[in-house]
Amino acid sequence: MKVAFAKPEIPASGTLVALAADGRRLGKLAGQLDKATKGAITRALEASRFKGGAEEFLTLLAPAGVDVARIIVAGIGAPGKYDALAAQSLGGRLVAALNGTGEKDVSVWIEQIGDMKLAEAEFAANVAYGARLRFYRFDKYKTKEKPEQKPSLRHFNVLVADAADAKRAFGPMDKVVDAVNFTRDLVSEPANVIYPETLAAQAKTLTELGLEVKVLGVKEMTKLGMGALLGVGQGSSRESQLVTMQWNGGGKEKPIAFVGKGVTFDTGGISIKPAAGMEDMKWDMAGSAAVIGTMRALASRKAKVNAVGVVGLVENMPSGTAQRPGDIVTSMSGQTIEVLNTDAEGRLVLADAMWYCQETFKPKVMIDLATLTGAILIALGTVYGGMYANDDELARQLEASGKATGELLWRMPLAPAYNKMMDSPAADVKNISGSRNAGSITAAEFLQRFVQKGVIWSHLDIAGMAWADKDSPTNPRGATGYGVRLLDHLVAKHYEEA
Numbered sequence: 001m002k003v004a005f006a007k008p009e010i011p012a013s014g015t016l017v018a019l020a021a022d023g024r025r026l027g028k029l030a031g032q033l034d035k036a037t038k039g040a041i042t043r044a045l046e047a048s049r050f051k052g053g054a055e056e057f058l059t060l061l062a063p064a065g066v067d068v069a070r071i072i073v074a075g076i077g078a079p080g081k082y083d084a085l086a087a088q089s090l091g092g093r094l095v096a097a098l099n100g101t102g103e104k105d106v107s108v109w110i111e112q113i114g115d116m117k118l119a120e121a122e123f124a125a126n127v128a129y130g131a132r133l134r135f136y137r138f139d140k141y142k143t144k145e146k147p148e149q150k151p152s153l154r155h156f157n158v159l160v161a162d163a164a165d166a167k168r169a170f171g172p173m174d175k176v177v178d179a180v181n182f183t184r185d186l187v188s189e190p191a192n193v194i195y196p197e198t199l200a201a202q203a204k205t206l207t208e209l210g211l212e213v214k215v216l217g218v219k220e221m222t223k224l225g226m227g228a229l230l231g232v233g234q235g236s237s238r239e240s241q242l243v244t245m246q247w248n249g250g251g252k253e254k255p256i257a258f259v260g261k262g263v264t265f266d267t268g269g270i271s272i273k274p275a276a277g278m279e280d281m282k283w284d285m286a287g288s289a290a291v292i293g294t295m296r297a298l299a300s301r302k303a304k305v306n307a308v309g310v311v312g313l314v315e316n317m318p319s320g321t322a323q324r325p326g327d328i329v330t331s332m333s334g335q336t337i338e339v340l341n342t343d344a345e346g347r348l349v350l351a352d353a354m355w356y357c358q359e360t361f362k363p364k365v366m367i368d369l370a371t372l373t374g375a376i377l378i379a380l381g382t383v384y385g386g387m388y389a390n391d392d393e394l395a396r397q398l399e400a401s402g403k404a405t406g407e408l409l410w411r412m413p414l415a416p417a418y419n420k421m422m423d424s425p426a427a428d429v430k431n432i433s434g435s436r437n438a439g440s441i442t443a444a445e446f447l448q449r450f451v452q453k454g455v456i457w458s459h460l461d462i463a464g465m466a467w468a469d470k471d472s473p474t475n476p477r478g479a480t481g482y483g484v485r486l487l488d489h490l491v492a493k494h495y496e497e498a
């Protein structure tokens, strides 16, 4: 689907979208179309429950008096409350409504109505952004689809007075969509296709954008003493990898670092998971995919920031070489870990990936992303991701970026009493608390033991956010790409030089 911006003009074909506010207040275009169609819109309004609310569409097929095949009057609700996210939702819902109809071309006529604060160019760019985000589809393995089962939209035209301004505003958003879709593809791929080496190879392709990408294998990681990460991967026939990505778009500032859990498949290991639903564990690398996607977004829009991404890539398998419950491993930090449950593997991977990140890049801020616990799903479901932070300002920034992008975060507590639950009688720390209580928090406390003094750190438990069972306005069901929009926004807002 091609996105284009042009000056307002009634098109000769396709679908034309006009706006209305709450209380059935038609925008200028809708009023104009009502006249051109001899009152067809007014009659349709009378025949419907359409009120102009922010989620409502009123569709007129083959209206007389105009050449277009279809008119959609799209509600925007209260104009004063209309914001960028609402505009994204409009774009996404239009794609969803039209993609199965056979329609090829849609033109959305952007205008400010009433006391709308959202500027026209921003409105236009965000409609296009939402449209592209929703248009995503992972269908490369569906070889038998008939043409009428495929998405039909080819052109998404945004008609707006200042088309040049809108196009300029859309530039970086367009790059972010590419990055989100890259992440979605990585997460959607099955584990026989995406495993540590192939995921590392995907990260390597980003050198094209000016990112410096390095890949460490088992030999290098053994030298570095990464016993925690390597222990998780030792049962797999796939070689574990650690990938670093550097973007030097800033001055001499210390970087902001992103660290991702990349378990390309999580069987649980010897502490094996039940069969039902185990296929979901192909997306246990979503944290690493979000980090890779964020680095892609920053590089492709040439962000003025120094950023690094570090991802630990392993496959957690049971086998004759797999680690056993009770094994004690030595992490790169020197701390010994008693592995009481081989299914609590993500934290073991992150312990070494985070330590390596801090030793190598001396970041001022480090944010890790991981599909870490089922417990965060129990606590927050699929609406908010869980956020932990050792710094209130970073927590506020993350929360605000979550609100602004729709990738919501809820701050969870850290406290010494939770930390104590991870003390091991046999080693420095154990990888499970042994209690069913506070499972996401104790996982975060485990990670905190691998955060160096003075490093501002946040952990995002995204187990509930990486995959969606149903469509939402800007995310078709499946891999969401959660984290890319959030972190790109965080960087743009707080970490880029002016």
Ligand code: BES
Pocket: 266, 268, 280, 284, 341, 343, 344, 345, 346, 371, 372, 373, 374, 375, 432, 439, 463, 464
């Ligand atoms: N990858 C899982 C967490 C997960 C569960 C992600 C469901 C997405 C959906 C993680 O490695 C895991 O298995 N965690 C265990 C920890 C437990 C053994 C302490 C869990 O949450 O059950």
Ligand code: MN
Pocket: 266, 268, 342, 343, 344, 345, 346
């Ligand atoms: Mn696990």
Ligand code: ZN
Pocket: 263, 266, 284, 343, 345, 346, 371, 372
């Ligand atoms: Zn896992």
